[in-house]
Amino acid sequence: MALDIQKVFNNERDVWDISLAGDVDIVSSVELKDNVNVLLDRDEKSIQINCEHLSYIDSTGLGVLISLLKRVKKNGNEIEITNAQPNISKLLKITGLDKIFIMK
């Protein structure tokens, strides 16, 4: 399945609100990286990623999340991951990435 990326700035929480639907894989991970970097170029803020409709992520997608986390951390910001499905949570857990992202 292709990847759909919805993005909006959440004024109330002062974060970039990103919703992912579909697959973040070897094909689409670059698209995710480019899209989020464009947002951060515009305004360096924390990011909230809603994963409710994200059905698949692989190591290339996790690699993109790590590179984005490194960037936001430089500016004292965070990445929050919300509503991850069990298969996504499992991958974040076994790789230990659940400890470096804020999981909600």
Add this chain to the structure above:
Amino acid sequence: MNDKISLSIPTKSEYVSVARLTSSVIANNMGFDIEEIEDIKVAVGEACNNAVLHTHDVDHTFDLSFFAENEKLIIEVKDSGKGFALDSYREPDLENPKEHGLGIFIMKSLMDDLKIDSEVGKGTFIRMTKYLNR
């Protein structure tokens, strides 16, 4: 049951999803549960990512084989890409997370057995096994 399914896949990223979907259909037919099917799908995706990422010549193909046996599914992925030095592989370090190198760790965590042979300049062979009812 002792069936072999073999695919020869172009080393282009857009075909990795074909391998993933094929793996989930085979695992489903064999009676693996939903979580195990997902594990197999992710592990196959990682093995195929590896074949695609380490082969820069897009005219190449890599081989994906499934051996469906009574109690287990064995999956082999063989490429003739640039290979890598297994000695240099390090498990993920959370203090210093890296963008690369998670694939092997994920395959190892999700499958019951993983064997990798790789030689720089010669390619990589990955063999992984998932047992039924374990």
